[in-house]
Amino acid sequence: MTAPPAVPAAPALARVLGPHLFPVLEACRPHAGRLTHIEACTGGNVSHVFRVHGEAGSAIAKVRGRQFARIAIDTDPALIALEHRALTIYHGLLPDMFPQVLAFVPQAHAMVMSDIFPDRRTWREHLDERAATTEQCTRLGTALARIHLATAHLPPLRDGDGDDLFRTEHAYGYCLRASGHRTLDEVCRSLDALPGHQLVLGDASPKNISLAAGRTAFVDLDNVHTGTPLFDLGYLLAHLVLHHLTRPEHLQPLTTTFLDAYTPVRPWRSDDLLAAVAAGVLLYRLEARTVPYPPTAPPATTGRMRHRLRLLLDAGPFTVPDLVETARQVTA
DSSP states (O other): OOOOOOOTTOHHHHHHHGGGHHHHHHHHHHHHOSEEEEEEOSSOSSSEEEEEEETTEEEEEEEOOSBOSSSSOBOOGGGHHHHHHHHHHHHHHOTTTSOOEEEEEGGGTEEEEEOOOTTSOOHHHHHTTSOOOHHHHHHHHHHHHHHHHHTTTOOOSSSTTHHHHHIIIIIIIIIITTTOOHHHHHHHHHHHHSSOOEEEOSOOOGGGEEOGGGOOEEOOOTTOEEEOHHHHHHHHHHHHHHTTTTOGGGHHHHHHHHHHHHOTTSOGGGOHHHHHHHHHHHHHHHHOSSSOOOOSSOHHHHHHHHHHHHHHHHHOOOOHHHHHHHHHHHHO
């Protein structure tokens, strides 16, 4: 029997994979060359993600365990097959924006994927250092619209009512309903009542995006489900606000540029449902009751923002400009 290759910094991956380490590393070798080292990737809550480096490049190894990687919740590791299916679909439609599955190792509940982040950093890591640019927001809005157009007529990802159950438990239960605000229950019902349900990303956040080197790339598709594109739009809008709470001068131009790029003919400025979705996602991230998210602002700022968001939801319908102005006032 051939011995597993000795790779520096592999203990974490070995601990996750156990006896399946060798086949996963062997699957990386044709794409990375002779392996040199392995590093854990940051940001993932569900699966364990590693960048496997070699003399010819790098590949991404993703492993799902019996418990979420960063949350004490049990899960079925075989569900990685659904993300494999989603990646096959999205890469097939938009190969410039989504990674390719290079190998699927079902017995290890693992995938090996192409590394499509040019600088090997997430957009979240860049936002922690500097504000976004209007050029990036234009690309982001255009890319999201392109993704939704490409997936508009595809069937659900899961069999039977699986996508509906996933949306109720994850998109709503873990996210929009996590804060317990009664208005967000009605928001979920309104989203379900919208026409045109289709496949949506479900977790379009900066930790799963790269905007480096003039490219736009998305990873982490384990939350793909059938829903309304408005959820993705509000989700990403909320993160754009979240990551500029300490940079209030950027809020209005960046959010406007992003939404105009996505919906050049849509009257988003008066869309109170979009604004409510974004507010709900902001509360979900700021309160982080179940799903952790590293803070983007000092505790005093996030505390004021949580309070103002609840006041907005209490008061009734509000618009995206109202939401952005609230964030600006909190941090100005």
